[in-house]
Amino acid sequence: MLKIEANWIDLRYLDALSNQNTFIHRLNPCVKLLATLSFILAVTSFSKYEITGLFPFFLFPFVLLSLGNLPTAPMLKRLLIVAPFVLFIGIFNPLFDHTPVLKLGSVVISGGWISFFSITIRLCLTITAALILVATTGIDAIGSALLRIGVPKIIVIQLLFMYRYLHVLAEEFIRTVTAYSLRSFAGEGVQFRAWGSLLGQLLIRSIDRANRIYQSMLCRGFDGEVRLRRTSTLTSTDIGFLACWLVFFLLVRCFNVPELLGKLLVGVN
Amino acid sequence: MSHHIVELKDITYTYPDQTEALRGLSVRITHGESVAIVGANGSGKTTLLSHLIGVLFPNSGSINIGGYPVTKKTLPHVRRAVGMVFQNSDDQLFMPTVYDDVAFGPLNLGLPPEEVDARVTAALTTVGALHLKDRTPYRLSGGQKRSVAIAAVLAMDPCILVMDEPTAGLDPLSRRQLINLLKTFEHTKIIATHDLDLVVDLCARTVVLSQGTIIADGPTLDIFSNEELLAKAHLEKPFRMQGCPICHPQR
Numbered sequence: 001m002l003k004i005e006a007n008w009i010d011l012r013y014l015d016a017l018s019n020q021n022t023f024i025h026r027l028n029p030c031v032k033l034l035a036t037l038s039f040i041l042a043v044t045s046f047s048k049y050e051i052t053g054l055f056p057f058f059l060f061p062f063v064l065l066s067l068g069n070l071p072t073a074p075m076l077k078r079l080l081i082v083a084p085f086v087l088f089i090g091i092f093n094p095l096f097d098h099t100p101v102l103k104l105g106s107v108v109i110s111g112g113w114i115s116f117f118s119i120t121i122r123l124c125l126t127i128t129a130a131l132i133l134v135a136t137t138g139i140d141a142i143g144s145a146l147l148r149i150g151v152p153k154i155i156v157i158q159l160l161f162m163y164r165y166l167h168v169l170a171e172e173f174i175r176t177v178t179a180y181s182l183r184s185f186a187g188e189g190v191q192f193r194a195w196g197s198l199l200g201q202l203l204i205r206s207i208d209r210a211n212r213i214y215q216s217m218l219c220r221g222f223d224g225e226v227r228l229r230r231t232s233t234l235t236s237t238d239i240g241f242l243a244c245w246l247v248f249f250l251l252v253r254c255f256n257v258p259e260l261l262g263k264l265l266v267g268v269n
Numbered sequence: 270m271s272h273h274i275v276e277l278k279d280i281t282y283t284y285p286d287q288t289e290a291l292r293g294l295s296v297r298i299t300h301g302e303s304v305a306i307v308g309a310n311g312s313g314k315t316t317l318l319s320h321l322i323g324v325l326f327p328n329s330g331s332i333n334i335g336g337y338p339v340t341k342k343t344l345p346h347v348r349r350a351v352g353m354v355f356q357n358s359d360d361q362l363f364m365p366t367v368y369d370d371v372a373f374g375p376l377n378l379g380l381p382p383e384e385v386d387a388r389v390t391a392a393l394t395t396v397g398a399l400h401l402k403d404r405t406p407y408r409l410s411g412g413q414k415r416s417v418a419i420a421a422v423l424a425m426d427p428c429i430l431v432m433d434e435p436t437a438g439l440d441p442l443s444r445r446q447l448i449n450l451l452k453t454f455e456h457t458k459i460i461a462t463h464d465l466d467l468v469v470d471l472c473a474r475t476v477v478l479s480q481g482t483i484i485a486d487g488p489t490l491d492i493f494s495n496e497e498l499l500a501k502a503h504l505e506k507p508f509r510m511q512g513c514p515i516c517h518p519q520r
Contacts, residue, residue: 015405140365140405160365167407168359212360215324219353220425221345221377 014078014131017070018138024068028238029137029145035060035245036133040126042249048115049101052259054122056252060245061128068136078131079124090119139163157226168209173202273300273335273350273428273457275321280330282316282481290316291327292481298457300428305468305489306461308478309503314433314461315356317478321431321459322353335428349378352427352456356434358414362406367398367417370406374425392424393417396450412443419450429457436464465493465507477502 018025024032039060046053065072097112133142143160147153176198180190190198214222251257275298282291290313298304306314319325320332323344332339335350355361364370371392375385393399396416401409406417415435422430435451436444448470451458460472468475468489475492477485479502485492492498493510505511 015408140369143365161363164363164365164405164407209360212355212357213363215319215322216353216355216361217363217373218324218344219322219348219351220374220421221348222373223377225377227373227376 013074014135015138017135020069020136022067022069022136024064024136027136027241028234029141030148030234031238031242032133032137033142033145033149035242036129038246038249039129042253043122043125045253046118046122048118049111051114051118051121053252053256054118054125056257057125057249059248061125061132064129064132064136068132070132070135075128075131075135079127082123082127086120086123089123090116093119153226165209165213169202169206172205176202274298274333275335275429275457275459276333277317277320278331278333280317280320280327280332282320282325282327284316290481291320293330294478294482295330296476296483296486298459300457301455302474303458303472304460305472305475306459306478307463307465307468307475307502307504312478312502313481314478316481318353318431318433318459318461321429322351323347349425350427351429351431352422352425354415354418354422354430354432354435356437358411358418359407361418361421362414365405366402367393367404367406367409368402370417371402371421371424374421378425388424388426389420392420395423396420397446410443411438412440412446415439415443415447416450419447427456429459430454432458432460432462434462434464435460436462436467465504466509469493469507469509477504479503 039057043054043057064070065075093116094110094112097110097115099111100108101111101114102109137145139160143156146156146159177190180194180198184191184194275296277294277296280291280294281289283289294313294317306317308314316325320327320339321334323339323341326339326341334347337343337346337350339347362370364373368389371389372385375388380388389402390399393402396419398413398416398420401413401417406414409417436447439447444464444467448467451471458471460468462468472489475485475487475489476483477492477498484502485495485498493506496506499505
């Protein structure tokens with residue numbers, strides 16, 4: 001099997017996870033979306049040299065992972081897939097920022113390294129939170145939650161369609177690459193020269209498909225408006241869940257809890 | 270109910286790349302008829318179906334469906350009367366869940382929520398797919414996708430069912446179930462297919478297309494007995510009408 005195909009089957013796994021029935025899965029999608037968004041906002045609002053203040057935020061993904069009955073290993077594996085991007089975003093910080101910030105023995109740690117670690121931690125936190133949101137809510141519920149919090153319909157519809165046809169497109173791509181590799185004996189991967197026509201073919205086929213989908217929408221009376229059904233009720237549990245997390249985020253954002261704990265333990269003011 | 274007549278008069282259609290797809294095609298299909306459109310690849314079957322749902326408009330000639338001439342103005346009426354099941358179910362199932370997909374048409378008709386729910390449930394029950402209603406379409410098998418695509422069309426309550434290769438890509442059991450399901454429908458059925466055994470089962474009348482024109486139109490069994498005609502249209506007798514190769518190996 002091609003590597004991309006294996007990864008692909010892996011991606012669908014998130015959908016399977018979202019069909020579970022746990023406390024977290026039963027929560028109102030809006031509440032989960034808002035909690036995740038405020039989590040991301042809180043995590044990204046720290047100054048660029050912050051590391052210790054971020055630690056308490058690990059509680060959020062940890063609690064959701066365990067209460068939502070999500071397997072840790074596959075979620076971490078997905079985090080590894082985006083690891084290269086994380087690395088590239090922060091990799092130049094140590095090169096450009098030589099401000100000495102910390103001295104450990106004889107080793108001076110520059111501000112660049114600190115901010116690099118800070119970025120890495122933040123990306124891990126936010127991406128895990130997003131993955132958990134999809135794995136506990138499912139994309140269609142997220143779509144209706146986005147609508148409810150006021151995201152324009154056209155964007156939500158785009159998102160849903162993209163998610164729906166990502167699978168079809170990926171399967172088409174996999175078939176094309178398989179057909180290519182079956183007739184190429186030169187070695188690994190697709191040759192540079194072939195990429196153009198390969199991607200061009202894919203684009204043309206996607207446009208054709210988009211046309212057919214549009215036709216089938218027209219046949220069923222599409223008039224520019226996609227009507228989604230929304231059935232979710234807001235219970236006191238939902239509000240409690242959201243309120244607890246909002247208070248927690250606010251607290252750990254305003255007070256550096258690890259630092260306070262450390263001071264408390266060593267008794268220094 | 271004579272008002273659900275489908276009438277095409279002297280249709281010609283040429284694609285923008287100058288491919289002549291239909292040349293002077295005329296056919297009249299009355300209410301409740303079950304008609305097969307057969308012919309070689311590229312004989313114009315899909316182009317013909319596209320005209321029935323107002324996706325393509327003829328260069329010359331006229332189309333009349335259920336008393337309405339097919340024009341841009343009458344499209345809402347035409348598309349309400351004609352339900353089209355596409356060849357590739359993935360093109361037809363675009364909503365996040367099966368329920369949403371089947372509800373898409375009725376919601377667009379502006380029906381009240383209870384009526385929509387009743388129609389979706391009824392349509393899914395008819396095709397035996399009610400248990401799939403909360404699933405995502407891309408995780409269904411080929412047969413299930415086809416059933417849901419048909420339910421999505423049935424929920425619109427059309428008078429005329431148009432199908433493009435309904436049995437393509439189905440396993441034999443799913444194919445048989447689909448045929449049995451279609452047998453129970455009393456709609457006018459227009460089916461473009463290469464599956465001639467399906468035609469024997471479902472359609473009393475067959476229209477043979479070749480290079481954009483009708484070369485034969487008549488009772489299915491008569492047409493399939495005419496070997497000369499079949500050869501001309503790149504067809505072969507349905508397997509059921511051929512001798513058994515094991516009992517009579519001299520064929």
